[in-house]
Amino acid sequence: MSTDAGPIAGRGATTIEPARAPGRYPTYRPHHSWAWWQRNRNYQIYMLREVSAVFCAIWAFTQIVQLNRLNQGERQYQQFVRTQRNPGWVFFNLVGYGFLWLHAFTWWKLLGSLDIVKLGDRKVSGEKVTAGAFGVWGLFSAVVALVLLLGGRRR
Amino acid sequence: MASYPRNGARPRLKTDRGLQGRRPPVSDAPWWGLFAAGGTLAALTYPAMMLVEGVLGGVGVPTAGKNYRRMRNLTANPLVRLFLLANIALPLFQSVHRFRIMLFDLGIHEPKTPIAVAAYGTGILGTLAAAWALLRLPGSKR
Numbered sequence: 417m418s419t420d421a422g423p424i425a426g427r428g429a430t431t432i433e434p435a436r437a438p439g440r441y442p443t444y445r446p447h448h449s450w451a452w453w454q455r456n457r458n459y460q461i462y463m464l465r466e467v468s469a470v471f472c473a474i475w476a477f478t479q480i481v482q483l484n485r486l487n488q489g490e491r492q493y494q495q496f497v498r499t500q501r502n503p504g505w506v507f508f509n510l511v512g513y514g515f516l517w518l519h520a521f522t523w524w525k526l527l528g529s530l531d532i533v534k535l536g537d538r539k540v541s542g543e544k545v546t547a548g549a550f551g552v553w554g555l556f557s558a559v560v561a562l563v564l565l566l567g568g569r570r571r
Numbered sequence: 572m573a574s575y576p577r578n579g580a581r582p583r584l585k586t587d588r589g590l591q592g593r594r595p596p597v598s599d600a601p602w603w604g605l606f607a608a609g610g611t612l613a614a615l616t617y618p619a620m621m622l623v624e625g626v627l628g629g630v631g632v633p634t635a636g637k638n639y640r641r642m643r644n645l646t647a648n649p650l651v652r653l654f655l656l657a658n659i660a661l662p663l664f665q666s667v668h669r670f671r672i673m674l675f676d677l678g679i680h681e682p683k684t685p686i687a688v689a690a691y692g693t694g695i696l697g698t699l700a701a702a703w704a705l706l707r708l709p710g711s712k713r
Contacts, residue, residue, distance in 0.1 A: 448678065449678075450677050450678040453676065463673075463676070466669055466670075466672065466673040466676065467673070468669075469665070469666040469667075469669035469670045469673065470666070470670065471621075472613050472617060472662050472663075472665065472666040472669075473663060473666035473667065473670070473693075475617060475620070475621055475625070475662075476659050476662055476663040476666065476697060476701075477663075477697065478625075479655070479658075479659050479701070480659060480697060480700050480701050480704060482636065482642075483646075483655070483701065483704035483705060483708065484700075484704050486639070486642055486643065486646065486704075486708060487704060487707050487708060487709070490639045493639040493642070494639065497637045497639075500625070500628070500629055500637070501628075501629050501630075501631070501637075502629075505625075505629060506625070506626060506629035506630060509621055509625030509626050509629060510625075510626050512621055512625065513618060513621045513622050513625065513626060516613070516617045516618045516621055517618045519610070519613065519614060519617075520613070520614035520615075520617070520618050523610055523611070523614040524614065552615070553614065553615060556615040556616060556619070557615075557616075557618065557619035558619075560616050560619040560620055560623070561619050561622075561623050563635070563645075564619075564620065564623045564624055564628075564634050564635050564636060565623060565632075565634060565635070566635075567635045567641065567644075567645050568635040568638065568640070568641025568642060568643075568644040568645040569641060569644070570644055
């Protein structure tokens with residue numbers, strides 16, 4: 417800002433100098449409080465869903481550690497299993513399960529509103545897409561659970 | 572109160588410039604694609620895995636992941652290894668991308684490039700670590 421205005425603006429007036437060089441523009445950035453999500457329940461659920469990313473990443477890294485222990489031999493693997501059976505870890509995984517369930521539930525619920533399934537000229541309704549998605553989720557969960565509970569045994 | 576010179580020049584805000592014939596930025600597109608794939612796979616498998624392995628296996632239920640021999644038998648199959656690689660890498664990219672967006676939601680925009688490098692770099696390093704561990708796995712245990 418310049419207080420030496422020049423002939424057009426008048427004596428003593430404060431003017432904003434027009435920007436002339438590319439890139440040197442003031443940037444307008446609206447200010448929001450960091451706690452905007454506390455305003456209502458929908459925003460709070462949205463933020464909880466975002467936090468689920470932390471638990472998802474931790475579970476992915478747990479699997480990487482598990483595979484590395486598997487490479488190191490039975491003794492190291494058993495040590496990993498003992499750590500995972502620690503009550504603190506079990507509680508953490510229970511909390512993480514809640515967050516991942518929220519991620520999955522909101523993911524499939526959102527699918528119905530995306531308008532993506534078309535049969536020729538007709539569009540499959542959002543409710544049917546959501547119901548189908550939840551059905552596929554149930555099926556996958558059952559398969560994963562069966563593999564983890566019964567898999568890997570040799571007769 | 573500020574007055575503008577009458578020649579019409581006024582401070583141009585960054586939002587006024589538009590694209591001016593340039594291509595729109597597409598640098599985020601691959602990460603959104605990985606986010607979509609990873610979010611779908613995580614939604615399909617992670618809740619069941621965490622419940623069975625993380626919680627039930629943790630309290631003593633005999634799951635495959637808590638038994639060395641059974642894990643060796645399961646991971647001997649190359650298709651299982653491929654599935655595990657996708658099941659680790661894609662949800663990891665979903666997580667880091669979502670975490671980056673969460674920082675935006677909390678008002679943390681800067682420094683832009685280091686945040687992006689840290690986030691997606693974590694995804695890339697995690698994928699490489701998973702691939703390396705899976706490639707080195709021995710066969711089944713008799």
